[in-house]
Amino acid sequence: MAGMVESDKIDVGFSGKRCIHSRNCVLGDPHVFVPNAPGQWIHPEAASVEKIVAIAESCPSGAITYIRKDGGPQEQPPVVNTVRLRENGPLAVHAEIVLDGETFYRATLCRCGASENKPFCDGSHNKSGFAATGEPPLKDTPALEARNGPLKVTPTTNGPLKLEG
Missing domain, CATH: 3.30.70 (Alpha-Beta Plaits)
Structure with missing residues (x-):
């Protein structure tokens, strides 16, 4: 619906x-x-x-x-873009997301490969037996100059997501 x-x-x-x-x-x-x-x-x-x-x-x-409709502020992009790994589930993205010409601020993106609604998660990871930690491997990286701004998401057919921004 x-x-x-x-x-x-x-x-x-x-x-x-x-x-x-x-x-x-x-x-x-x-x-x-x-x-x-x-x-x-x-x-x-x-x-x-x-x-x-x-x-x-x-x-x-x-x-x-x-x-x-009360004159208050509409939703704004976050000050800092985040991509969170949900344990045994999708990528939870909070950013100014640009995908297929549409812009929005929150999305859960498939990382199991089983979703029928790619690039979005549809819960198929529950039935597929997908298991993956919610913790990314640690590595030293320099601090970013900008941690906000548009995040362009480009899906590939039944493959990984390319994130730019």
């Missing part, structure tokens, strides 16, 4: 294809994000705009998005 739920102060978007079921939304406020509800399960009128923004920005996959 993909779509936008509108309210007076904030619109909340959801992309089922991007969701990895981290449950940050339903744990953040089960009155706004009602789990296992028949029909409409997002109720933006049930919490403050600030709370909904915080919950949306904690969604690692970027499946939850928002458009503020």
Whole structure:
């Protein structure tokens, strides 16, 4: 399911294809994000705009998005780009991500090779038996001059992701 739920102060978007079921939304406020509800399960009128923004920005996959209508700031790229290895799971990316001509700030990208929604994770790592640490090997690297800015993601067919930026 993909779509936008509108309210007076904030619109909340959801992309089922991007969701990895981290449950940050339903744990953040089960009155706004009602789990296992028949029909409409997002109720933006049930919490403050600030709370909904915080919950949306904690969604690692970027499946939850928002458009503020109260004059407050929209989501911004992070000050420092991060790519986190989720143990036995995807790459959790927080950056100004540029992929296939689209720009967004949060995504979970497949690293097991089994996703049917590449380059995004679809949870296939759970069924495929993929196992990999969440800790990258350590090596000495010089400090980067810039740790923000656009991060261009270029997927290859059933192969690795090229990250530039």
